[in-house]
Amino acid sequence: MSVNGIHWSRDKVLFALADIVMVALAWGIAFWLRFNFELPVEYRSMALDTMPWAVGCMVVGLAVARVQRQAWRYVSLADLRQLAWGVLLGVLATVACVMVLRYPGFARSVFPIFGLLVLAMLSGARATWRSIAEQRHARGGAGGQSSLIIAGTLEEADQALRTLKGSHDWQVVGIVSPREQDVKQSLQNVSVLGTINQLGHLAEAHGVHSVLLASAPGSALRREVLLRWSGSQLNLLTMPTADHWLNTPATDLRQVDLEDLLGRTPVVLDAGDLAEWLSGQTVMITGAGGSIGSELCRQVARFGVSRLVCVDVSEAAIYTLEQELRIAHPEMLGNYYTANVREYERLLAIAQKHHPVVIFHAAAYKHVPLMEESNEVEALRTNVLGTLNVARVAGECGAQRFVLVSTDKAVNPTSIMGASKRLAERVVQAMADRYPSTEYVAVRFGNVLGSSGSVVPLFTSQIARGGPVTVTHPDIVRYFMTIPEAAQLVVQAGRLGQSGRLGQSGQIYVLDMGEPVKIVELARLLIRLSGRTETEVPIVFTGLRPGEKLFEEWLANDETTSATSHPQLRVVHQTAVVLSLYELERLQGWVEDLGPAPSPNVLRTGLHGYVQEYRVRGA
Structure with missing residues (x-):
């Protein structure tokens, strides 16, 4: 059933009814608390008479704030702020209606108590439901999930953890950060195990074979991990790019590739x-x-x-x-x-x-x-x-x-x-x-990268033949x-x-x-990504070719x-x-x-x- 563009499934109807019940309970409890847990007889009838108005006004306030669109299982801080706004609107509407009805001797302190109770009960119900859903998901998917370590700062790891919420494929066992001061801190119940330099040791100790690079494309951290750990036993992963989001879930991590070596963020079109x-x-x-x-x-x-x-x-x-x-x-x-x-x-x-x-x-x-x-x-x-x-x-x-x-x-x-x-x-x-x-x-x-006549196809073919990979000069760099x-x-x-x-x-x-890339680093990365070592596929320096520069320039x-x-x-x-x-x-x-x-x-x-x-x- 669809009403006002909202598809009302059975669960959504039940959640809406639960909200109404909690609002009604909050109204009654507000009166009870106002009179120190001993509600006088004359106020009992007043509470019952005004309850439909309070519930109706609160429902209208929540509807204006579009709280009914929220998915309880994925409730976030933004959803709770939206909920608070809806509760405020509901309380104001309730105040207006009750004052118009002119109930003699009505205790006005009921209104703020009512609002706080509604906010506490509705937000608590949502948080509880999300916790139950996440625990159920963790128990149900643990058997088929792969362990994962996130590499990045706390800010980057926080965003990655939010993206991976609800993933059936990955279980995050820890975070490695480039900053010493982050070690032993906890983020969304996931501990910072150590620094980037300890990545190999920590992965081995926890039996982890996959690492998610949470840092931005072109960052120094991403390049460091890529150059140091490519070709090792670690499976280096990254989030799908914006171009792939239309056809790829955000939790469908991809293998790192040469693009991740770029010393800047990718081009974004208008x-x-x-x-x-x-x-x-x-x-x-x-x-x-x-x-x-x-x-x-x-x-x-x-x-x-x-x-x-x-x-x-x-x-x-x-x-x-x-x-x-x-x-x-x-x-x-x-x-x-x-x-x-x-x-x-x-x-x-x-x-x-x-x-x-x-x-x-x-x-x-x-x-x-x-x-x-x-x-x-x-x-x-x-x-x-x-x-x-x-x-x-x-x-x-x-x-x-x-x-x-x-x-x-x-x-x-x-x-x-x-x-x-x-x-x-x-x-x-x-x-x-x-x-x-x-x-x-x-x-x-x-x-x-990858265009005809560029170094990548040349290096790839040389690696396939068993080497050597020919680089003109150890210091040559290119953008x-x-x-x-x-x-x-x-x-x-x-x-x-x-x-x-x-x-x-x-x-x-x-x-x-951004930053230029050393051609010899590019060669080493390609060798490691092929699953081989520089001992198996050596790099040979052949000298600059006619017309070639060590450094390219952008301006005359x-x-x-x-x-x-x-x-x-x-x-x-x-x-x-x-x-x-x-x-x-x-x-x-x-x-x-x-x-x-x-x-x-x-x-x-x-x-x-x-x-x-x-x-x-x-x-």
């Missing part, structure tokens, strides 16, 4: 705003078959675009993407083109057919060593001329927004790839001046993000890049990437940043002069005139003329 922006629009994505491009397609599709135009030079990649999106988003119109961003006329024809509102440009050559030797001219043709073509198409077809996927390697570049991407950024800024009706932005981010984060960042920056918010086209955005010497409306995105301010139309034409002519096999020295010298901060490593 989903409502993005849906409002993209819903019903036509969006075009170049490089749609690549790691970032395909994830961009997935992210954009879930915001309800009416048409998605996917462009990639790889037939196999675009076919695979088509099969995936047709199944995942059958209501969306999809157009899948095999086309090269170097071919302006082909891109223009595609854009003029569909008139995209937004164009995301992800097509690029990105592998640093591969572009450094024998393929330098290919990097310039695709990363520079390809960007020029797509940016020009965006302006010619009247797109509202153009977003370039850039990289941290474009900052003070020491590689052909980095210099070509820096030049691509400058091309986009020049296009912003040429086509003022189109908003142009670029987005820089670091290395992407990392996941593939979904990279795509989300691009989409979010595209939304920010509009004159209504920040007032300038041609802006460059960077992500607050002439650049500063300021905050945006998104907490993890910052906008770059720079003093570099924007390329003129003449310089753009000269740049295009220079790249085209290099020919199929230019001299590496000639190419590098010419590139330095356009990107003055470009330096060859060791020069």
Whole structure:
């Protein structure tokens, strides 16, 4: 039975009747207490006559506070505050009704006694019922539950314990904290057994094989536990991410993975705003078959675009993407083109057919060593001329927004790839001046975990072969993000890049990437997660490759940043002069005139003329 949107099950009806009975008892007991346990005869009839009014008013007060919606088994402090508010409303209503009825000689001190009794009886009943339910659950599920230790501060452990309430799978036997002062304290009847350094010993002593990392993603504690205990006998677990909550219960713990090594909290999208922006629009994505491009397609599709135009030079990649999106988003119109961003006329024809509102440009050559030797001219043709073509198409077809996927390697570049991407950024800024009706932005981010050509697939294959795992330098560090984060960042920056918010086209955005990760730590973690040791799979240092840096940078010497409306995105301010139309034409002519096999020295010298901060490593 449903009344006013509430489903009244048998248990809910019984609980409501129990509340009514307790309210009636509280009214009678209030009179009894008021007269020192000896209720005069004349007040007995007064108590009985006014009881229906008191009960009715209290029921109305509790109903206004929506107390009837509470689940007794899961009552919390918030529920008790709600209950207190309902009782207060009920007492005030009772006072008003009884005073209107004008009972002679009515003892007004009954009212506060009545309110306190109702609050005590109703909250006590709920707390008792929850305790009974939890004890029954503990007895019933103990046989199939696995023991678990929570690793985190008291605040983090408290939240984890609340989430695990009612879990049929886990029984928490203790907490380990990073703070010495927390040891021997108790939280929700669970003791703090010791510190993080004692985790292995404590787990062995209590026969526990699973540890829940309650600290936030990217925290120092999580990274410490992950690097120290991965690959040991301990099963390291974490809560499901927000993206999985729709399909996964919060108590369904997941295994830790590489994402938990990131030195910051994951990217959080302004989903409502993005849906409002993209819903019903036509969006075009170049490089749609690549790691970032395909994830961009997935992210954009879930915001309800009416048409998605996917462009990639790889037939196999675009076919695979088509099969995936047709199944995942059958209501969306999809157009899948095999086309090269170097071919302006082909891109223009595609854009003029569909008139995209937004164009995301992800097509690029990105592998640093591969572009450094024998393929330098290919990097310039695709990363520079390809960007020029797509940016020009965006302006010619009247797109509202153009977003370039850039990289941290474009900052003070020491590689052909980095210099070509820096030049691509400058091309986009020049296009912003040429086509003022189109908003142009670029987005820089670091290395992407699991993308094609990244270290993770390389290390994984090396571990599978038994090693060695090759790391270029023991001190080399990189900023990392996941593939979904990279795509989300691009989409979010595209939304920010509009004159209504920040007032300038041609802006460059960077992500607050937190702490960098040592590549050798990443290699060790992957070895341990594979269930092997560094003795079985050794790590070998091979030396820096051509064009490679020890440390990546986010800003050039002439650049500063300021905050945006998104907490993890910052906008770059720079003093570099924007390329003129003449310089753009000269740049295009220079790249085209290099020919199929230019001299590496000639190419590098010419590139330095356009990107003055470009330096060859060791020069």
